[in-house]
Amino acid sequence: MRRRPPALTHVREAPARQEPKKATRVLVEHHEVLRDLMRKLTETPRSEPGRRRALADELFDELWMHERIEEEIFYPAVRDITPAIAAAWSEHRQLSDQLAALTCAGPHTERFDRELGVLRDVLRSHAHLDEEQHMFPEIERFADEELLLDLGDRLQARLRRLRSSRRFRTLLRLQRALLRRTARSAAP
Numbered sequence: 069m070r071r072r073p074p075a076l077t078h079v080r081e082a083p084a085r086q087e088p089k090k091a092t093r094v095l096v097e098h099h100e101v102l103r104d105l106m107r108k109l110t111e112t113p114r115s116e117p118g119r120r121r122a123l124a125d126e127l128f129d130e131l132w133m134h135e136r137i138e139e140e141i142f143y144p145a146v147r148d149i150t151p152a153i154a155a156a157w158s159e160h161r162q163l164s165d166q167l168a169a170l171t172c173a174g175p176h177t178e179r180f181d182r183e184l185g186v187l188r189d190v191l192r193s194h195a196h197l198d199e200e201q202h203m204f205p206e207i208e209r210f211a212d213e214e215l216l217l218d219l220g221d222r223l224q225a226r227l228r229r230l231r232s233s234r235r236f237r238t239l240l241r242l243q244r245a246l247l248r249r250t251a252r253s254a255a256p
């Protein structure tokens with residue numbers, strides 16, 4: 069049986085009793101995890117394809133989890149507060165497509181660098197400019213503090229459950245394998 073490589077970001081598991089945080093703060097902290105992975109990937113040279121692949125796989129898992137907790141918990145709860153939610157859903161599709169393109173690229177190739185650059189731009193535009201600069205401040209201005217704290221609890225709990233779920237990790241690994249196999253068979 070293949071062993072999963074050790075995590076490279078040292079994402080800390082949330083303690084059993086989680087600190088109360090507003091949903092917007094939980095999400096910004098998770099954006100930091102994504103940015104940190106992106107930075108490490110950018111700094112890792114083509115001569116280290118194994119590390120690049122491991123980092124890209126970790127980014128795949130974290131970004132997938134991020135989209136899932138926003139779409140299942142956060143966006144539905146705040147969709148009446150801001151019109152920005154509608155665009156956010158389609159930006160997630162764009163992010164997922166670009167994540168798939170990066171996953172299919174060989175970590176030692178120029179194409180990997182190109183796909184990584186596009187993913188970085190799409191992520192910056194969605195997470196930093198749209199969510200952190202516009203959507204989250206608007207939500208913090210109009211939503212009840214109690215609602216944001218309750219959502220923050222739910223987001224943290226869901227993230228912790230996803231991170232510790234072997235079934236979920238296996239599902240993501242299979243998804244990546246399928247993407248790569250499809251890309252190989254479609255190659256000229």
Ligand SMILES: [Fe+2]
Binds near residue numbers: 135
């Ligand atoms: Fe998002």
Ligand SMILES: [Fe+2]
Binds near residue numbers: 095138
């Ligand atoms: Fe986000």
